[in-house]
Amino acid sequence: MPTPNLQSPISNLPLFRLAWRRLRRRPLQYILLIVGVAIGVAMMVSIDLANGSAQRAFQLSTDAIAGKTTHRIVGGPTGFDEEIYRRLETGDWRLDQSPVSSLQSPLAAPIVEDYLTVPELNERVMRLVGIDPFAEPPFRDYFAAQNSGEGNGIEGLVAFLTVPNSVILAQDVADEAGLALGDTITLNHSGQRTPAQIVGLLQPTDDVSRRALSGIVFTDIASAQEILGMTGKLSRIDLIVNDEATLAALTAVLPPGLRLETAAARSNAIRQMTAAFELNLSALSLLALVVGMFLIYNTVTFSVVQRRPLFGILRCLGVTSGQLFALILAETAVLGLVGSVLGLGLGILLGRGIVGLITQTINDFYFVVNVRGVDVPPFTLVKGLLVGLAAALFAALLPAWEAMRTAPNASLKRSNLESRTRQLLPWLALAWAVLTAVGVFLLWVRGNLIITFGGLFAVLIGAALLTPPLTVLLVRAVTPITQALLGVLGRMAPRDIVRSLSRTSVAVAALMTAVSVVVGVSIMIGSFRTTVVQWLNQTLQADVYVSTPTLTANRTFGTLPPEVIAEFRAWPGVDRVVTARHVQVDAPDLGRPVEIIAVDGDVSNGNRPYAWVNGDQATLWPRLLAGEGVIISEALVLKENLPTPPPDVVLQTAVGPRALPVLAVFYDYASDQGTIMIGQDLYRELWQDQAIESMGIFLQPGAEVDQVVREMTAAVNGRQDVLIQSNQALRAGSLEIFDRTFAITAALRLLAIVVAFIGVLSALMSLQLERARELGVLRATGMTVRQLWGLTFLETGLMGGIAGLLAVPVGYVLAWILIYVINVRSFGWTLQMQLEPAYFLQGVIVAIIAALLAAIYPSLRLGGMVVATAVREE
Amino acid sequence: MSMVRIEQLSKYFSEGSQQRQVLDAVNACVDEGEFVALLGRSGSGKSTLLNLISGIEKPDSGDVTIHDVTITRLRERERTLFRRDNIGFVFQFFNLIPTLTVLENVTLPQELAGKKATAVSPHALHLLDQVGLADRRDTFPDKLSGGEQQRVAIARALAHNPLLVLADEPTGNLDEETGQRVLQLLIDLTRGAGKTLLMATHSPEIVPFADRVIEVHNGRLEEKELDGLFAG
Known part of the structure; x- marks a missing residue:
C-alpha cells in the first residue's frame, strides 16, 4: 500500500552530477561568473590588505617605541625641559606635592625623537630615537641579549655611551644598504647633516620586531638632543605606572604645558586620522562587488532559464522545488567559492601593487609610515571569502527562486518569464522610489560615515532598479529612428532587447552602474582638482618659497x-x-x-x-x-x-x-x-x-x-x-601630489568597468546561446553573416547607448553626493562642482565601446554557426 | 480494485480576463492493471487530466485518489515525492536529460530517491534490454533517433516499478511505423508488469489496444464503447 512518505529519502547527488556535466559543456558562462566574483573580491581584499598593512606598520613602529610603557609625559611641539626627568628619577617631584607624599617614583625613561632622512639608506625617512640605555630595560627589550647582534655586548654599549653620534639600527636595514658595524651614516635633519657611526646592529628574533625596527635608528639621548637641536630638552618621558594614586599625584604636580596620557592615546588619535580615507577606499572597492553581483545574477538567471525545460522534467520525475532551489544555490556557492579563492590570490597581488600608493597618500597627508611588505591577516582572507560567497548567493537568490517555481510540466516557456518581467516594471519603478527615498534619508542623517555610504549605495542600486522600465521606454522611443535608418535590422534589434528584457536590462543596469560611477568620480576628481588649482592660485602669492627639505611630499620637519x-x-x-x-x-x-x-x-x-x-x-x-x-x-x-x-x-x-x-x-x-x-x-x-x-x-x-x-x-x-622653490614649482608639486592621491581611485573605477564589461559579455553570450535556433532560422531564410553581425552590434550598441545615457543623470547625482555629502563629511572639504560635457560624453562613449567590444566574441561565434544544426536544435 | 478514482474534478484556466473551463466536475475510475486511453482533440483537456492525476497541477475542485491516497489533498512536496515513487511518465517529446547517458536517464528517478546507481543499474539494464537498447547504455540522447529516445523514456517510466504509468501522446512525435512499434512496446511492458496505464492521445489508432476508452470533450469525460468506436 503506497503512502506518501515525508521521510522518503532524497538524494541531490544526481542533480549535482547534472550540474557538473553542464559546467563541463558550457564552461565559458561559468568562467565569467567566477571572474566577476574574483575581481570584486580582489578589489575588496587588495584595499583591505593595503590599508591594513599601512595600519599595522604604523602600529608596529608605535609599539616598538612604546614597549611596556603604560603612560607618557608629553609637552609641546618643541619638547620640554629635561629637568622634569631628573626630578622624577630622584623623587624630587614629590616635594611639589602638598603634603609631600611618600609615593614611590614610577619607572621612567626619557626619549628624544624626530624624523630625519638617511642618504645611505636611499633617503629613507627614519625615526631617530634617543634613549638612556640604563633606563631602557624595563621598557623595551631590543637591547636584551636574545635580540643583540653584532657589537651589542659590553663593548658596543660602551661605544654607544661614549662615542658621540653613535647609532644602533636593525641588522636587516644595514644589510639592505650594504652597511656594516663601524660604518658611518649621515643623519639629515632640517637640512643639517650629521655623520654617525654604527656601533651596534640589532637582530630581533621574531619577524614582528624585525619589521617594527625597520624604520628606527637608536642613539643615546645626548646625541639625539644635539642632532635634533633639542639640547636640554626631551620629547617625552615614558612611564610604567600601575596605580591610580601615583598617576593622580603626577598629574597634579606637572608644570603647565605638560600632560600625562596613556601610551595608546596618541597612536589611537593618529590612527583615527586615516579612518575616513580608508573607508572611502573600501566603499569604492565594494562597488566592484556590487557590479559583480549584477553579473552573477545575470549568469545564474540565464542558467535557470536555459534549464527550465530540464527542471520541468525533473519536477515531473519527483525532484522537489526545494531541491532545485538548493541546486542553484549550491552551484553558485561552489562557483562563488572558486571565484572568491581566485579573488583572494588576485587581491594579494593587487594589494602588493597598491600598498605603495596608499602608503604614499598616508605619508603625504597624515603621518610617516614605512611599509615593508604586505601583511596577509587570515581575518581579511576569511572576510573576503565570506563576502564574495555571500554576494554570489545573494545575487543568485532570485534566480534560485525562479528555478524553484518551475512548474513540473515544463510548460512555462521563456515568453512567460519575459511577460512576468514586464509585469514587474511598475514594481521596479516603485522600488526605485522607495530605495531613493531611503538613500536620501540616510544621506540626510548626519552620523556615521558608513550610514552615509549606505545612502549612496541605496541611491545607486535604486537607479539600477529603474533601468529596466527606462530601457523599455528608451527602446520604444528609439525604434522609429533605427527602423527608418536601418530597415528590418533597425526594427529587430530594439525588439530583441525588450523581448529578452530579463537579461538585457540586467546587463544595461550593470553597465549603467559602472559607467555612472566613472562619470560621478570623474566629476568629483575634476571638481576637486579645479578647486585645488583655484585655491593654490589664491593662496600661494609669494614668489619664492623656502623650507627645510621635505621628508615626505608635502610635510616639512625641522626648522630653518x-x-x-x-x-x-x-x-x-x-x-x-x-x-x-x-x-x-x-x-x-x-x-x-x-x-x-x-x-x-x-x-x-x-x-x-x-x-x-x-x-x-x-x-x-x-x-x-x-x-x-x-x-x-x-x-x-x-x-x-x-x-x-x-x-x-x-x-x-x-x-x-x-x-x-x-x-x-x-x-x-x-x-x-x-x-x-x-x-x-x-x-x-x-x-x-x-x-x-x-x-x-x-x-x-x-x-x-x-x-x-x-x-x-x-x-x-x-x-x-634648504628647499628653495619658485611659486610655479610649488604649485606643480602640489598638483602632482593631488594626482598621485587619486591614482588609486582611477584604477578602482576602471576595474568596475571591467566587471561591467564582463557582465555585458556574459549577457550577450547567454542571449546568443538561447537564440541559436532563432538566429539559425534567420540565416536559413537569407540573412547574411554581415547582417547578423549588424544585428548583434546594433543590439549591443543600443544597450551600451542606453546604459551611457542613463549613466549621465545617475553620474551627476553620484557626483553631487560625493562632493557635497561624502567629501564634506569624510574630509571637511567643500568643493565647487565643475560640470564639463567631457565627463558625460566620456561616460556615454565608454558604455558604448564596452558594449560593442563585448559583442565581438559572440558575433564571431554567430558567424561560424552551422545553420542546419542551429535550426535543428530545440 | 480501482487504482485511480476521479471525483467531481474541475479545472479552470485564466485567459486574460476570461476563465476557460477545461474539466467540469468529472468522475472516472481506472482499475488496477487496466489500460485506459484518453481520447480527445488537441486542447480538449487530456494533458490537464494527466497532470491532475499525477499531482503536477492542482484542481480547482474535486479529488484524485490513487490507491487510497487522495493526492489532491497532499501538499506540494508530498505530491512530488508520491509522484517520484509511484508514477512513471512518458512524454510526447521524450524529455530525456541531454547530459545523462541512456542508462543514467533510466536510473535517475531511483537515484533521486537516494538509491545507489550500482544497485539499480541491473534492473535498468534489464529494462533497456527489453526495449532493445542495452547496447546503447552509454550513449547520450542526442545520438539516438526519436523512436530510440522514446524507448529509453519507457524504460525510465518503468524503472522504479511505479503503480501507474501516464503517457501523454507518446507517439505524437514519431512516424507511424515507429509510433506503432513504440506503442506496442509500451503496452507489452506495462501489461507484462501488471501496471496500470493511462494514455492521452488524439489518434483513434490506439483504441484497439486499450481496455477502455474515455473521451474528453467539452470539459466532460465520456466512456466510449469499444465496439462503437471500431464501427465509427
Missing part, C-alpha cells in the same frame, strides 16, 4: 637656521618675507592633536578665500597678527561639527590650556584634519618657540624669480640643505 632666514630677508630684490612655523599641538577639547601654523604675515596677500569672517575682513589679518585670536580651517569646523560662528578653540600651550577666539574660517585643502593659524607673536608667547620652518618671499617688481631661486640655492649650497 636663523642665519639663512636673515640672509634671505636681506637678499637683493626681496620686497618682504612672510615666515611660518608648522607644529602639532594638542587640542584637549577635541581629544586629538591639530596642526597649527604660526605666521607673521599673509602669504596669500589678502586673496585667501574665507567661509566665515568675524567682523570686517579688511582688519582680519591685523587682528590675527595682534594675537586677538586664531583663524581655523573649514576642515576643522566640519570634522569637529563646530557651529558657525565657532566657539573658542582650546589648545594645550607651554603655559597650560588656552582658549583662543576664532576670528575666521578659511578654506584649506592641504589637510583633512583641520588647521589653525595663529599670529607668530602670540605663538611664541604661548609656546616659547622661536623656530621658523618656512618662508614665503615676495620679490620686488621686475625681479627674475628663477634667477633668484638659482642664486639663493647656490648661496646655501654645501652649508645647509
Whole structure:
C-alpha cells in the first residue's frame, strides 16, 4: 500500500552530477561568473590588505617605541625641559606635592625623537630615537641579549655611551644598504647633516620586531638632543605606572604645558586620522562587488532559464522545488567559492601593487609610515571569502527562486518569464522610489560615515532598479529612428532587447552602474582638482618659497637656521618675507592633536578665500597678527561639527590650556584634519618657540624669480640643505601630489568597468546561446553573416547607448553626493562642482565601446554557426 | 480494485480576463492493471487530466485518489515525492536529460530517491534490454533517433516499478511505423508488469489496444464503447 512518505529519502547527488556535466559543456558562462566574483573580491581584499598593512606598520613602529610603557609625559611641539626627568628619577617631584607624599617614583625613561632622512639608506625617512640605555630595560627589550647582534655586548654599549653620534639600527636595514658595524651614516635633519657611526646592529628574533625596527635608528639621548637641536630638552618621558594614586599625584604636580596620557592615546588619535580615507577606499572597492553581483545574477538567471525545460522534467520525475532551489544555490556557492579563492590570490597581488600608493597618500597627508611588505591577516582572507560567497548567493537568490517555481510540466516557456518581467516594471519603478527615498534619508542623517555610504549605495542600486522600465521606454522611443535608418535590422534589434528584457536590462543596469560611477568620480576628481588649482592660485602669492627639505611630499620637519632666514630677508630684490612655523599641538577639547601654523604675515596677500569672517575682513589679518585670536580651517569646523560662528578653540600651550577666539574660517585643502593659524607673536608667547620652518618671499617688481631661486640655492649650497622653490614649482608639486592621491581611485573605477564589461559579455553570450535556433532560422531564410553581425552590434550598441545615457543623470547625482555629502563629511572639504560635457560624453562613449567590444566574441561565434544544426536544435 | 478514482474534478484556466473551463466536475475510475486511453482533440483537456492525476497541477475542485491516497489533498512536496515513487511518465517529446547517458536517464528517478546507481543499474539494464537498447547504455540522447529516445523514456517510466504509468501522446512525435512499434512496446511492458496505464492521445489508432476508452470533450469525460468506436 503506497503512502506518501515525508521521510522518503532524497538524494541531490544526481542533480549535482547534472550540474557538473553542464559546467563541463558550457564552461565559458561559468568562467565569467567566477571572474566577476574574483575581481570584486580582489578589489575588496587588495584595499583591505593595503590599508591594513599601512595600519599595522604604523602600529608596529608605535609599539616598538612604546614597549611596556603604560603612560607618557608629553609637552609641546618643541619638547620640554629635561629637568622634569631628573626630578622624577630622584623623587624630587614629590616635594611639589602638598603634603609631600611618600609615593614611590614610577619607572621612567626619557626619549628624544624626530624624523630625519638617511642618504645611505636611499633617503629613507627614519625615526631617530634617543634613549638612556640604563633606563631602557624595563621598557623595551631590543637591547636584551636574545635580540643583540653584532657589537651589542659590553663593548658596543660602551661605544654607544661614549662615542658621540653613535647609532644602533636593525641588522636587516644595514644589510639592505650594504652597511656594516663601524660604518658611518649621515643623519639629515632640517637640512643639517650629521655623520654617525654604527656601533651596534640589532637582530630581533621574531619577524614582528624585525619589521617594527625597520624604520628606527637608536642613539643615546645626548646625541639625539644635539642632532635634533633639542639640547636640554626631551620629547617625552615614558612611564610604567600601575596605580591610580601615583598617576593622580603626577598629574597634579606637572608644570603647565605638560600632560600625562596613556601610551595608546596618541597612536589611537593618529590612527583615527586615516579612518575616513580608508573607508572611502573600501566603499569604492565594494562597488566592484556590487557590479559583480549584477553579473552573477545575470549568469545564474540565464542558467535557470536555459534549464527550465530540464527542471520541468525533473519536477515531473519527483525532484522537489526545494531541491532545485538548493541546486542553484549550491552551484553558485561552489562557483562563488572558486571565484572568491581566485579573488583572494588576485587581491594579494593587487594589494602588493597598491600598498605603495596608499602608503604614499598616508605619508603625504597624515603621518610617516614605512611599509615593508604586505601583511596577509587570515581575518581579511576569511572576510573576503565570506563576502564574495555571500554576494554570489545573494545575487543568485532570485534566480534560485525562479528555478524553484518551475512548474513540473515544463510548460512555462521563456515568453512567460519575459511577460512576468514586464509585469514587474511598475514594481521596479516603485522600488526605485522607495530605495531613493531611503538613500536620501540616510544621506540626510548626519552620523556615521558608513550610514552615509549606505545612502549612496541605496541611491545607486535604486537607479539600477529603474533601468529596466527606462530601457523599455528608451527602446520604444528609439525604434522609429533605427527602423527608418536601418530597415528590418533597425526594427529587430530594439525588439530583441525588450523581448529578452530579463537579461538585457540586467546587463544595461550593470553597465549603467559602472559607467555612472566613472562619470560621478570623474566629476568629483575634476571638481576637486579645479578647486585645488583655484585655491593654490589664491593662496600661494609669494614668489619664492623656502623650507627645510621635505621628508615626505608635502610635510616639512625641522626648522630653518636663523642665519639663512636673515640672509634671505636681506637678499637683493626681496620686497618682504612672510615666515611660518608648522607644529602639532594638542587640542584637549577635541581629544586629538591639530596642526597649527604660526605666521607673521599673509602669504596669500589678502586673496585667501574665507567661509566665515568675524567682523570686517579688511582688519582680519591685523587682528590675527595682534594675537586677538586664531583663524581655523573649514576642515576643522566640519570634522569637529563646530557651529558657525565657532566657539573658542582650546589648545594645550607651554603655559597650560588656552582658549583662543576664532576670528575666521578659511578654506584649506592641504589637510583633512583641520588647521589653525595663529599670529607668530602670540605663538611664541604661548609656546616659547622661536623656530621658523618656512618662508614665503615676495620679490620686488621686475625681479627674475628663477634667477633668484638659482642664486639663493647656490648661496646655501654645501652649508645647509634648504628647499628653495619658485611659486610655479610649488604649485606643480602640489598638483602632482593631488594626482598621485587619486591614482588609486582611477584604477578602482576602471576595474568596475571591467566587471561591467564582463557582465555585458556574459549577457550577450547567454542571449546568443538561447537564440541559436532563432538566429539559425534567420540565416536559413537569407540573412547574411554581415547582417547578423549588424544585428548583434546594433543590439549591443543600443544597450551600451542606453546604459551611457542613463549613466549621465545617475553620474551627476553620484557626483553631487560625493562632493557635497561624502567629501564634506569624510574630509571637511567643500568643493565647487565643475560640470564639463567631457565627463558625460566620456561616460556615454565608454558604455558604448564596452558594449560593442563585448559583442565581438559572440558575433564571431554567430558567424561560424552551422545553420542546419542551429535550426535543428530545440 | 480501482487504482485511480476521479471525483467531481474541475479545472479552470485564466485567459486574460476570461476563465476557460477545461474539466467540469468529472468522475472516472481506472482499475488496477487496466489500460485506459484518453481520447480527445488537441486542447480538449487530456494533458490537464494527466497532470491532475499525477499531482503536477492542482484542481480547482474535486479529488484524485490513487490507491487510497487522495493526492489532491497532499501538499506540494508530498505530491512530488508520491509522484517520484509511484508514477512513471512518458512524454510526447521524450524529455530525456541531454547530459545523462541512456542508462543514467533510466536510473535517475531511483537515484533521486537516494538509491545507489550500482544497485539499480541491473534492473535498468534489464529494462533497456527489453526495449532493445542495452547496447546503447552509454550513449547520450542526442545520438539516438526519436523512436530510440522514446524507448529509453519507457524504460525510465518503468524503472522504479511505479503503480501507474501516464503517457501523454507518446507517439505524437514519431512516424507511424515507429509510433506503432513504440506503442506496442509500451503496452507489452506495462501489461507484462501488471501496471496500470493511462494514455492521452488524439489518434483513434490506439483504441484497439486499450481496455477502455474515455473521451474528453467539452470539459466532460465520456466512456466510449469499444465496439462503437471500431464501427465509427
